[in-house]
Amino acid sequence: MKKNLILLFLCLYALAGWGSPKAKRVVMIALDGISVEGFQKAKTPHLDALLKEGALSVQTRVVMPSVTLPNWTSHLTGSGPEQHGVADNGWEIGKKKFPAVETDADGYYPSVFKVLKENVKNMKTAFYYNWINLFYPHNKTYFDEVSYLKNDAYLPNYEKAFHFIVEHRKNPTLVFLYSVHTDHAGHNHQWMSPEYIKSIEEADVEIGKFIEKMKEEGLYESTHFMFLSDHGGINYGHGGMSENEMIVPWGITGPGIKKNYVLEEPNNTVNTASVILRLFKVKQPLPWTGEVPSSIFK
Template sequence: MKNSRRSFFKQGLAGAVALGTASISRPVAAIPTETNARAAKRIVLISLDGICVEGYLKAKTPNLDKLMAEGSLSLDTRVVMPSVTLPNWTSHLTGSGPEQHGVVDNSWEISKFTLPAIEKDSAGYYPSVFKVLKDAIPQMKTAFYYNWINLFYPYNKQYLDEVSYLEKDAYVPNYEKAFSFLKANRTDP
């Protein structure tokens, strides 16, 4: 299934919260959902950085293929400029570009930036999908697992129930933690 970043958000979050606008300043209730979308009980976003579409299409990925058979995948979403990791992942998790969220390089920190965000929460962070979810459904369970310290800098931890950082590109323990989190919260949104 091919999607733009907007339709990817809409399909991925339909039933829980629909996100997919250029800015998330509109009330969640005002964001339309697709009528034929299945209600999502839970959303698991698996982010793979540095993988090109051509390489992904050529690679043998049976486990990803199984996940994608019932999920949503975009092979034509374009990167934001500058084409570096932190501005792009911030754009993915906010639905906005660097000109709005202010993350323009990989060294961004809450107190160290060159472009101010156009909107900030009470702690100074640009609103992310985690804030939108928690504002719409306060009992919503959210988690963030990562292995590059800078990746988490643009997000306000208050909107996450579990956060786990692993050093030196480690990742297997985070898989186990994520699975345990899903299992422990299987009856919650």
């Protein structure tokens, strides 16, 4: 009887993914405003090659409303607006319209950065962005490096992120590497316009350079990469409930992840942080609602 219980425990342990090696580092490659249609139409050979090494969903749903700040906050907190309280792009720590179900001593809802900092020894975290509001829901206490660039600039942040990873190659690391220029191309020229598609293709070139440098440093094979977006768009905007606004691509590669796998399992932006905690073998906070799409694991 005892032997059977041990075998059952080991099977459940393996199925849950806890038996796999703990992640060394996770890099979130985050592009704002990428619709599935735009992602599929754009020529993105570097992203395609990367994601072929892992699992890709083209059916991932975003939280409502389909706007930027609620969804990136959901990616990074494992929760929707009903938990974290960020319901629009105007959220600031002193201008809350709806209270979070839980906050730290400074009034911030617990993010994946906070949870990892408090539970993983020598954890290093970094946040690179070029839309000023994006960092507002996050407590700077839990970051080793934060870099903001104005006027849609993003190339220097790719360089900074690479050097941060190299510097901390022996530490467990979580990097958020974001650009809003793709979203702005949609707002300025329309979603699916030549300019919008070009903005995705330009980002793909820089992602390719970043990946190549990771390979040259011997860091590629030991890194989990995630490709994320927050919403799509129609005409000149987003925020509604059309499929082009509410469904985005979502991908993950790295040790223990199935290769060339199409994720059919239901998925949502709130699941991103939950997956990251699973990779680092850290328990999810009680207020979080995200779930791990277990089929992505080998």
